[in-house]
Amino acid sequence: MEKSPAEEKKARPEATDASGHPWVESLRAALPDTVVSAKSFAGQITVVVQKDSIARVARHLKDAEDFRYCVDVTAVDWKTRVPRFDVVYHFYSFSKNARIRVKCAAADGEEVPSIASVFLAANWCERETWDMFGISFSGHPDLRRILTWEGFKGHPLRKDFPLEGIDTGAAIYPEEWPEGGGPSGKDPNRKVVS
């Protein structure tokens, strides 16, 4: 079943440039200097735009292109890249029966304009993004933590947040292992538990 590397590479799907796509064109015409790049992968259009104009982009997509349904807002942490984060938006158009993905880059500590005033659905998604990544959204009506609690330190989905979690002071289940057991490794004197 194994294919040669070259063959495998050939079979792999590739992203193509989508700057000529009508939606991108319309975006470019309405809001010049906002579109950074556009690509198409697996039939999905991704448009990268300037961070500051994201609310206007959302408004344009909603009003002019009929992307009325905000599917999701999330972010990706690129750790070492500058700027560090990508904020990712998914919109869906009922009339076109198609989705579009809009991305904008944001550095750590930078504010991204909120689209909660354009799409009500983005409200909690942006709160979640703030909670998980620490990207704050300017103009958000109620930017509080949502999945973790008020006063939680750190943002769990950042790549530098430890997987085992941090000591929050909350009483969690103590890590208990039978004598000699557990992930600590070999122990020749381990007694067999029955």
Place this chain on the structure above:
Amino acid sequence: MALKKWLDRITLLDLFDGLSVTGRHLLKKKVTIEYPEQKKLPSDRFRGMFRLDEERCIKCTLCAIECPINIIYIDWHNEKDEQNKSVKVLDRFDVDLKRCMFCQLCEEACPTVPKSIWLTTKTYEMAAYDRNESLYLDIRKLTDWREAPNVKPFTVVERG
């Protein structure tokens, strides 16, 4: 139309309909399985308690690698046997059952035929008073593990 609706309303038709459903069930066969005396046997693919065959195991640790939550701990060392061949000997094969989510990925990853670790033992009675002791399986428990003796005889209830 309005009259028909009123007819339904004043004769309490909807309420009597509901009562008739529950009334019918009063005499129908019940679906309760009286557990310790009656049991429904699990299916052949049921994912229950672990079992390990030490002879078959080739110590490849694939199961430990594939485990999504890393609850399988395997240590082994090389030994020379009579023909002076190097063989792997298990030091430790532990499954932390209390954290197991019974996804069967370890069994799927196992390259031996038949599998040397498997979950299809049809045993689900794993309640224990002490999760750290009883629900932590080492080699002995994994290989020499027997089904808990049934205190009382039970009748098997048909599936489905």
Place this chain on the structure above:
Amino acid sequence: MTLPPAFWTYLKVVLLVALVPAIVGFVVVLAERRLMGFMQARLGPNRVGPQGTLQGLADLLKLVTKEDITPSRAEKAVHSLAPVLAVIPALTALSVIPFGPPVRVGRTVVPLWVADVNIGLLFLLAITSIGVYGIILGGWSSNNKYSLLGGLRSAAQLVSYEVPMGLALVSVLLMTRSLSLVQSVRRQEAMHLWFVFPGLLAFFIYFVAGVAETNRNPFDLPEAESELVSGFNTEYSGVKFAFFFLGEYTAMIIISCVAVTVFFGGWLPPFPNVKALEFLWQVPPALWFLAKVAAFLFAYIWFRSTFPRYRFDQLMALGWKWLIPLALTNILLVAFAILLTPGWTTGLVWLGWTLGVLFVLAYLAAKLRQKLARRERLAAEPHPVEG
């Protein structure tokens, strides 16, 4: 040697106070849980004792040995008083219920009721409505918002449903011409007519109001488990909770007893005027009474396992906008029927026939219409999904 009449009275009181809680605990609760289980395609509690018969004892032991918790910021005195207030009136009200005709013990004739009060029905209405104080005070004193809401719901519910209940009983009074419960049975015996037939509407209103007053499904708002987390009794445990429990079930029994006495001829066997059914008189009258009460309790259980729960404002609307006007109309109807044939019962009999036949006809018509509509719907469906 003849025993003084007072002895018999005391004996009856003791028996009632001892027996009714026992019956509630052992029979009614078990029957409710098992019957509800059967209706829900399961078995219900069947582990304690043969077929679960000792479940009541086990529950009782559990409740008695359980820690009795009073919330730290509760009104302690009221919190303890409330369960007592819920149970005492309910037991008191039992004293006027005639369980059967007087029986002869040796040379004494002993009536099977503690007291034949000549204002029996008024006494009942007055006493049973004290029970709600227990619920209100219990809800308020627990210092729990859910309990408070439950208590308030209960107060409003009781006030609203006392009115249609009273009005429904008024129409019976027109037929009985007496407030005494014993007289009511005697009158039905004399007329060869259960009052449920001419008083079909009155019975319906009475029973609905009765279910509402005892806080049972579909009117169990004060203790709506899925909304108010048991409502007024959230903060109660142990014996105090058992008292509330007892109060509620005794109230259920009282409502059933009154319905049987007033509408279903008390201890009389069915169809006293039909010659062919005369053998029914061989059964002791008290057993007839008990059987009828059991049937009512079964209806309570049946309702509970079938119906969803009303909302608070809808409950009020039902009481004030439907039941009270209906009850008033019913009084007019009955009064008219009595006036038509003064001094005689033919009017009432005719009213009974009319109401009964009308209802049955309407029901059949509605059922037929439902069947036809369903057939039409199935025929019109483009892709039949029916089996």
Place this chain on the structure above:
Amino acid sequence: MEAALRAAAGTMSDDKISQAEKDEAAYFAERAKAAAARAAEASAVTGTPPTLFDVQEMELNFGPQHPSTHGVLRIVLKVDGEKILEAKPDVGYLHRGTEKLFETETYPMGVPHTDRMDYVAAATNNHAYCLTIEKLLAVEVPRRAQLIRVILDELQRLSSHLVWLGTSGIDLGAVTPFWYAFREREQILDFFEEYCGARLTLNCMRIGGLPFDLTPGWTERVAEFVDDLPARIDEYEQLLTDNRIWKKRTVGIGVISGEECIEWGLTGPVIRASGVEWDLRRAQPYECYEELDFVVPTRQNGDTYDRYIVRVQEMRQSVRIVRQCLERLEPGEIRGKVPRVIKPVAEEVYASVESPKGELGFYCVSNGSNKPYRMHVRPPSFINLQALPRLAKGHLVSDLVALIGTIDIVLGEVDR
């Protein structure tokens, strides 16, 4: 409260009350002061002195330990009597960091984790996850696997809707449909157990196909069951659909228009009950849904009753879909050509399925390694729950219970 008042009046000597009591007293004094200030403010607005019958807000904590919140949802209510002035959902009690877990494990190891999100509909979760990775890899799923996936999906939809039907019945006081619904669900779980060995956390799909083929006789038993099911659904409907109390509790409760649904991002039965005929199985068909003949049930009023009707009709349609798939089953491959070590191209992809709750989407960012760089879930319950304050405003506390039931949330998915 009494202690608080006494302490506020200073009648009790300080050494007698402990620090905790003092704190409590201070808290209550502050609350009383705030309430007085609010009352004064209200009276200043209306120009009348505050009376007993003025609007008096009470804060009510609905959950996290409340029988009707379907898990650990907490709603902070502001109520006037029983009328809800404001409802603020507070979620996150079940947050387990599933998205973080995905990032630390290889692609195939992510499947069992998806079971634990919407734990009453694990198959659709598995499906959405696998679909995303398959899209990233551009893998074709064999036809038999597609059909079996659809059967599993629809059985799961049935079982999820049955759970919904039972629990929302209980919320409104009707206990019996719960038992009937769970009786049927038990049979569905038996089918799952027979197919993949688990009843709830199924782990029944793999990237590129399925782990097992069907056991002999499974299709016949499922066919028998789905033939039997419409009569059972009739039974539930007889208990609820025409019942006047049920209608009173649901008609006109939580009305939301189709436009608003889109604005709030509501999906699934909620949006279909508001007149928008949008179902991902129809709009963007995945697997073999496009060749199947089924109706997307819609209703116009957008209230709780319509959402109930839509779900019940969806159950009937699921029965049809299962039947059609069973007819089309032919022997064949069940697993596509997927490399043993999955290393997709460094790209990003979003794929979604119509889960019983709505649009369940996965957004996967790959960096070319064998682990997803970022895996994000678009949970329908989470987004749908967002609209609860909008739905609940102005209704009574009893209706809130109905509304939580009607948007059909699973807290495992809300909090992930």
